[in-house]
Amino acid sequence: MDADLAAGLPPADDALLAELSVGVDFITDFWLEQYLDRYIFLGGSKIKFIVGDAGSGKSHCLRLFLAGAAQRHYKTALLSAKTVWIHDFKELYAAILPAADLPGSLAAYADTVIREMGYAPEDFTPGETFADYLSRSGQFTPLARREIRAQIENFFLKNPRIDNNFALACTILTGGILGYPILEAQNRSLLLDWLAGAKGVRVAPLRKLGLSPSRITKYNARHMLRSLVEVLRLTGTPGLVVGIDDLDVLAGASRLESLHYTKLRREDAYESIRELIDDIDTMSHLMMVFSFDRRLLDDERAGLKSYQALWMRIQNEIDSDCFNRFADIIDMDRLAKFVYTPETLAEISRRLALHAEAAGLASHPIDAATAAALKVSDSIEAYALPRKINRLTLGKEQRAEGESNG
Numbered sequence: 001m002d003a004d005l006a007a008g009l010p011p012a013d014d015a016l017l018a019e020l021s022v023g024v025d026f027i028t029d030f031w032l033e034q035y036l037d038r039y040i041f042l043g044g045s046k047i048k049f050i051v052g053d054a055g056s057g058k059s060h061c062l063r064l065f066l067a068g069a070a071q072r073h074y075k076t077a078l079l080s081a082k083t084v085w086i087h088d089f090k091e092l093y094a095a096i097l098p099a100a101d102l103p104g105s106l107a108a109y110a111d112t113v114i115r116e117m118g119y120a121p122e123d124f125t126p127g128e129t130f131a132d133y134l135s136r137s138g139q140f141t142p143l144a145r146r147e148i149r150a151q152i153e154n155f156f157l158k159n160p161r162i163d164n165n166f167a168l169a170c171t172i173l174t175g176g177i178l179g180y181p182i183l184e185a186q187n188r189s190l191l192l193d194w195l196a197g198a199k200g201v202r203v204a205p206l207r208k209l210g211l212s213p214s215r216i217t218k219y220n221a222r223h224m225l226r227s228l229v230e231v232l233r234l235t236g237t238p239g240l241v242v243g244i245d246d247l248d249v250l251a252g253a254s255r256l257e258s259l260h261y262t263k264l265r266r267e268d269a270y271e272s273i274r275e276l277i278d279d280i281d282t283m284s285h286l287m288m289v290f291s292f293d294r295r296l297l298d299d300e301r302a303g304l305k306s307y308q309a310l311w312m313r314i315q316n317e318i319d320s321d322c323f324n325r326f327a328d329i330i331d332m333d334r335l336a337k338f339v340y341t342p343e344t345l346a347e348i349s350r351r352l353a354l355h356a357e358a359a360g361l362a363s364h365p366i367d368a369a370t371a372a373a374l375k376v377s378d379s380i381e382a383y384a385l386p387r388k389i390n391r392l393t394l395g396k397e398q399r400a401e402g403e404s405n406g
Helices: 002-007 014-019 025-039 058-071 087-099 103-115 131-138 143-158 164-178 185-195 203-208 221-234 247-251 262-282 310-314 332-338 341-360 368-379 383-395 396-405
Strands: 045-052 075-080 240-244 286-293 329-331
Touching: 002 025, 014 058, 014 143, 014 341, 025 045, 025 058, 045 058, 045 262, 058 075, 058 240, 058 286, 075 087, 075 286, 075 383, 087 221, 087 240, 087 262, 087 310, 103 131, 103 143, 103 164, 103 221, 131 143, 131 286, 143 164, 164 185, 164 203, 164 221, 221 240, 221 262, 247 262, 247 286, 329 332, 341 368, 341 383, 368 383, 383 396
Parallel strands: 045 286, 045 329, 075 240, 240 286
Antiparallel strands: none
């Protein structure tokens, strides 16, 4: 925690993140109420973008929103374009899948099957399946077997929003959790590997399990994501919220990044996002938020504007003096003009100082007058006020100025 504070990064701990959040909830609370509590919850899907200068609070806003989504029992995934290829949607889907915890959702549904058949999972001994319990009590009759099979097959296979092979895999995996039909550990791993799009998965053994699968590629991965979200919804989750940070790496020229985007890969990434935007209305219970540095907007050679098919879909058509929280692109630097009053900035500094001192760090909280002077002296285009407050509170701004003067 102290390392995050010192580096000006949003803390990993959700409780501390919320405690240090002042002002940014102008956006996150609105999204939680208008989208997750209503639109996404009722079956809609949405894509949003967060932009701002370095230190403007983009990552903080993204993480705070995801924390609020998790509190509302949404499945959440926080990814970085620096570590996950964006140009191949298969890679994006494969990174989302572990965070969605599909096996956990299937286990929750297995408990539902048990209760609907008139039994209680808590009555089982540790490690005992439903089939084991029924066998132990002499109730594992042909009728019970047919009921188990009918329950899970009807649940997954009759839903047109789920890919048939995805549904078959979920049916077999759920049966394995219940203990009928029996699923060997090797076949369970095979199914999970195929669902994850793992390389080297052999198709022939999958056919023996009843699937007629094709390999997951960037062309069918969006359909697989749609299937995943539908299974999450069916098993009791309101939906899926995905945050993708550091998208500005697409316009970066540095080869020091772990993932380097060539011009071709960058354009493929923009096309992948464009296709996702066009397909979003065919999905449900899904929200994705991309976050990036302002250079991705300003760089006309390599940024978003360089790919007109994408730029035409995300640019804000109407400029207004009022801040539009429904806009697809949320400008954190422009947001600062509306929400960061001197009193708000002083409160940010006060909370940061309290936690810095608890972590053993020196701090110098600023007052509203100092914050007012800071806000007046900065241009709207270069606010990055959260970082400035962090540096002033922790004494870094003074040291930096002293070193430059020296």
